[in-house]
Amino acid sequence: MSNSPSLPPLREVIKRHGLTANRALGQNFLFDTQLLDRIAAIPGPLEGEQVFEVGPGPGGLTRALLQAGAEVTAVERDERCLPALDELDACFPNQLKVINADALQIDLKARFSRPFHIISNLPYNVGSALLVKWLSQPTWPPLWKSLTLMFQREVADRIVAAPGSSAYGRLSILAQWRCDAKLAMPVHRSAFTPPPKVMSAVVYLTPREQPPGVNPATLERLTQAAFSQRRKMLRQSLKGLPGALEALDIAAIDPTRRPETVSVEEFVALARQLDEVN
Ligand code: SAM
Numbered sequence: 341m342s343n344s345p346s347l348p349p350l351r352e353v354i355k356r357h358g359l360t361a362n363r364a365l366g367q368n369f370l371f372d373t374q375l376l377d378r379i380a381a382i383p384g385p386l387e388g389e390q391v392f393e394v395g396p397g398p399g400g401l402t403r404a405l406l407q408a409g410a411e412v413t414a415v416e417r418d419e420r421c422l423p424a425l426d427e428l429d430a431c432f433p434n435q436l437k438v439i440n441a442d443a444l445q446i447d448l449k450a451r452f453s454r455p456f457h458i459i460s461n462l463p464y465n466v467g468s469a470l471l472v473k474w475l476s477q478p479t480w481p482p483l484w485k486s487l488t489l490m491f492q493r494e495v496a497d498r499i500v501a502a503p504g505s506s507a508y509g510r511l512s513i514l515a516q517w518r519c520d521a522k523l524a525m526p527v528h529r530s531a532f533t534p535p536p537k538v539m540s541a542v543v544y545l546t547p548r549e550q551p552p553g554v555n556p557a558t559l560e561r562l563t564q565a566a567f568s569q570r571r572k573m574l575r576q577s578l579k580g581l582p583g584a585l586e587a588l589d590i591a592a593i594d595p596t597r598r599p600e601t602v603s604v605e606e607f608v609a610l611a612r613q614l615d616e617v618n
Contacts (some may be wrong), residue, residue, distance in 0.1 A: 353398050357424045360518040361534050365418055366463030366537050368532035371399045373532055380404035382544050383457045383486045390456035392484070394470065395463050397421050399428045405459060406432040413456075415439045415446055439535060445471060452483055461490040464536070468495060468511065475514050476556045480547065487545040488524065496523055496541035508600045509570070510563040516604045517552070517559065519545040552608045559611040566599035566607075573598060587613035 350371045353359075354365040369452045370376055376521065378385065379401060381581035387409035396402040396414040398421060405412050406428065412435060416425065419440050429436045439446070440522035444466060467489070473534050474487065491499070494507075499515045515521045524544040561581065569577040578584035590593050591613045593606055602610075 347403060347428075350398055350400050350403075352607075353424050357420065359398050359420055359424065362418060364465075366395075366465045366467075367397060368461075368464075368534060368536050369397055370461055371533060373400075373404070375527070377407075378458065378525065379461070379488065379542055380410075380491070382462070382488045382542060383459065383507050386410035386457070390452060390454060392448065392452070392456055392458045394458075394460040396403040396425055396438070397461075398424045401459070402428060402436065408436050411435050411437075412455075413451060413475050414484055415441050415443045417442050440593060443529055444473065448474075448483065455483055455485045457486050457488065459488040460507050462494075463547040464492055467491050471499070472514065474514060476516055476560070480518060480555070481549060482547055483545070487519075488542060489545075490527065490540055490542050493500065493526065493534045493539040494538070496543045499543050499545075503601060503603050505594045505600070509567045510560075513544060513559070513563050513604050513607050514556075517554075517608055521545045521546055530547070545615070552605070552612075554608050554611045556563050556617055558615050559607065561568075562611050562614060563599075563607060566602070574602070581614070583614055586617050589616070 361369065379386065386405060389413045390409050391405050391410040393405065393412055393414040395403060396416050402412055402414055414436065416438060422438065422440060425438045457476065471489065474484065497507040498509055498511045500521045501512040522544050523541055525542040527540040529539050564575060565581045566577050574588060574594045575585060578588065585595065587610055591609045593602065593610060602605065
């Protein structure tokens with residue numbers, strides 16, 4: 341751990357800077373420093389590590405990351421938060437870089453020259469879109485070493501779901517095709533200010549070295565078609581996808597199965613066959 345300067349309580353920072361929570365920006369802040377330290381500890385020791393944080397807000401999680409010795413690049417859309425983050429920058433010289441922008445527009449390759457961690461209490465309105473963006477990049481393994489991300493519990497459950505469960509679907513396949521994904525920590529809604537309507541959870545994903553080679557766009561098209569009618573048999577839901585019935589046959593996947601019974605490996609095999617027959 342680096343030497344931690346004494347910092348004012350987060351509630352005081354919020355009050356002083358008039359940071360009333362903006363619902364449209366998914367602002368649900370965390371103030372519990374023990375909880376924030378536990379989230380920052382999920383990827384392991386951060387001393388000297390580079391971290392990308394989406395949505396630092398008033399800087400609660402950012403503090404925990406800086407105190408753990410990380411060099412943090414944080415992207416925050418709400419410019420009202422910038423003065424509070426400037427104060428944090430002054431307390432941790434040369435450890436914090438803040439970008440006032442939309443995280444969806446950030447090109448991580450242009451920002452980082454060595455492997456880094458992504459750690460965020462994500463704004464729920466763009467959380468899934470960011471995850472899909474980080475998972476769908478053409479080159480693999482990516483430059484990021486891990487993802488430690490807070491989602492609504494229902495989304496977290498979908499990311500880590502196993503075949504056969506009701507939560508298993510497109511997001512599970514996209515995440516587990518390229519990563520090992522686990523639910524790291526459930527977080528009660530009362531931990532947030534203001535509390536959201538639903539429970540949350542932190543998921544932890546690490547890239548698999550050599551995921552089976554497949555075109556991400558084909559896998560996306562296939563899972564979209566299969567799960568758009570999850571109660572139907574594959575032969576019915578994939579009927580409109582050219583070459584899909586032939587690919588099912590070659591991949592030896594029973595066309596009467598329903599999509600939630602098909603494993604990640606089987607979807608990948610099917611996507612590869614689909615590219616071959618087309
Ligand atoms: N990190 C703080 C915490 O844990 O208390 C705040 C987390 S809050 C759930 C989400 C933060 O993301 C807010 O500060 C919000 O302004 C910011 N945000 C929302 N949409 C964003 C976007 N598209 N790009 C960057 N930041 C965004």
